[in-house]
Amino acid sequence: MKTQVAIVGAGPAGLLLGALLHQAGIANVIIERQSAAYVLGRIRAGILEQGTVDLLDQVGVGQRLHREGTVHHSIELVFKGQRHAVDVQGLSGGKVVTAYGQTEVTHDLMDARAQLGLSTVYEAADVQIHDFDGTRPRITYTHNAQTHALQADFIAGCDGFHGICRASVPEDAITEYEKVYPFGWLGVLADVPPVSPHAIVYGNSERGFSLCSMRSPTRSRYYVQCALNDQVAQWSDARFWTELKSRLDPELASRIVTGPSIEKSIAPLRSFVAEPMRFGRLFLAGDAAHIVPPTGAKGLNLAASDVKYLSDAFIEFYGEKSQAGIDGYSERALKRIWKAERFSWWLTSLMHRFPDTGAFGQKMQDAELEYLVGSQALSTVLAENYVGLPL
Ligand code: RFL
Numbered sequence: 001m002k003t004q005v006a007i008v009g010a011g012p013a014g015l016l017l018g019a020l021l022h023q024a025g026i027a028n029v030i031i032e033r034q035s036a037a038y039v040l041g042r043i044r045a046g047i048l049e050q051g052t053v054d055l056l057d058q059v060g061v062g063q064r065l066h067r068e069g070t071v072h073h074s075i076e077l078v079f080k081g082q083r084h085a086v087d088v089q090g091l092s093g094g095k096v097v098t099a100y101g102q103t104e105v106t107h108d109l110m111d112a113r114a115q116l117g118l119s120t121v122y123e124a125a126d127v128q129i130h131d132f133d134g135t136r137p138r139i140t141y142t143h144n145a146q147t148h149a150l151q152a153d154f155i156a157g158c159d160g161f162h163g164i165c166r167a168s169v170p171e172d173a174i175t176e177y178e179k180v181y182p183f184g185w186l187g188v189l190a191d192v193p194p195v196s197p198h199a200i201v202y203g204n205s206e207r208g209f210s211l212c213s214m215r216s217p218t219r220s221r222y223y224v225q226c227a228l229n230d231q232v233a234q235w236s237d238a239r240f241w242t243e244l245k246s247r248l249d250p251e252l253a254s255r256i257v258t259g260p261s262i263e264k265s266i267a268p269l270r271s272f273v274a275e276p277m278r279f280g281r282l283f284l285a286g287d288a289a290h291i292v293p294p295t296g297a298k299g300l301n302l303a304a305s306d307v308k309y310l311s312d313a314f315i316e317f318y319g320e321k322s323q324a325g326i327d328g329y330s331e332r333a334l335k336r337i338w339k340a341e342r343f344s345w346w347l348t349s350l351m352h353r354f355p356d357t358g359a360f361g362q363k364m365q366d367a368e369l370e371y372l373v374g375s376q377a378l379s380t381v382l383a384e385n386y387v388g389l390p391l
Pocket residue numbers: 008009010011012013014031032033034039043044045046047048102124127158159160161162163164185187267285286287288294296297298299300301302303
């Protein structure tokens with residue numbers, strides 16, 4: 001089999017890249033290790049920047065998002081038992097974010113791809129990439145007990161943090177920067193109306209971080225900071241709801257509607273960047289190249305901006321016969337990535353309880369939170385990063 005761009009991974013990065021390339025008349029095939037149902041079953045991101053929404057509109061999959069997504073004009077910060085609104089829209093010159101689950105984004109992109117008859121191989125085993133440092137890169141994989149080879153001009157590694165593309169690059173050609181945080185997030189999805197349908201709520205309390213988000217007017221997504229070695233089985237629904245309420249201001253806590261969880265999972269928090277993002281004819285995009293802690297809601301949005309830059313580069317290569325976009329991809333993408341890394345690290349540092357902060361460190365966090373909600377300048381920094389820096 002032959003194509004122009006072979007994409008590894010059918011997460012949001014791979015699917016959106018496939019859609020952008022198809023729209024520009026560039027042939028592509030996606031090779032995914034899991035089944036489509038498995039990919040859709042992973043509950044992850046929920047907040048889309050305007051730039052991400054615009055890209056989904058551009059590839060023609062925005063209808064359901066606009067019908068069912070919820071626009072948020074502000075966020076709220078809870079600390080010392082009090083809630084403070086940050087007018088994200090007012091402070092960012094009119095920009096907003098949209099609550100619409102990653103599962104739904106993926107679903108819409110998968111449906112569109114299927115309708116267009118574009119090729120996606122699910123449940124591909126033993127995926128390997130070859131010869132990306134030469135001119136004839138190739139992917140091999142096993143499907144239905146048969147070995148296949150896919151020849152391409154380029155390989156896009158959109159296979160997430162644990163994928164094989166970054167791992168296939170020789171160690172001396174790549175530099176990795178990493179920070180692992182000493183806690184995780186326990187997330188619960190429940191079919192109850194969200195306590196805060198108009199603003200995402202981020203809480204800092206003595207008991208740790210908490211977050212109130214949503215997927216729809218009848219489906220809520222909540223998180224609490226938990227110990228790294230906690231197991232989901234230790235967290236009954238009752239324990240989760242009690243813990244969440246204990247970390248919010250009394251008024252908000254009293255309005256939480258509880259119910260049985262339909263999903264519950266623990267995610268570790270990590271900051272990670274691999275440089276560069278291009279190795280000959282292999283290009284990394286999305287979580288394959290970088291991870292942010294979820295506090296800033298940036299992971300999926302960065303995957304979207306990466307593939308926008310990457311599709312621009314391929315469009316330039318095939319349309320204008322110019323290498324410039326391809327040569328500049330890594331540097332262009334990394335500029336935006338490092339800014340999002342900084343924001344996610346800062347908001348994580350500000351909102352969580354760290355085991356070794358000490359009394360002075362705690363006073364610094366308290367002072368920064370007070371300063372933030374009282375300062376138009378610092379609130380503007382929060383707002384302009386939250387809605388997404390320009391592409
Ligand atoms: P994905 O989604 O991990 O997709 C990679 C795909 O590659 C496949 N794969 C392979 N395929 C073939 N061969 C192999 N060897 C392969 N190895 C792996 C995988 O099966 C998978 O289908 O990466 P992508 O596309 O780069 O997308 C990134 C996003 O998923 C991620 O950044 C976000 O979910 C992060 N994130 C958030 N981002 C936001 O923008 N806003 C948010 O509100 C937000 N909240 C979150 C989050 C992530 C979370 N977790 C669980 C880490 C909340 C949480 C709790």
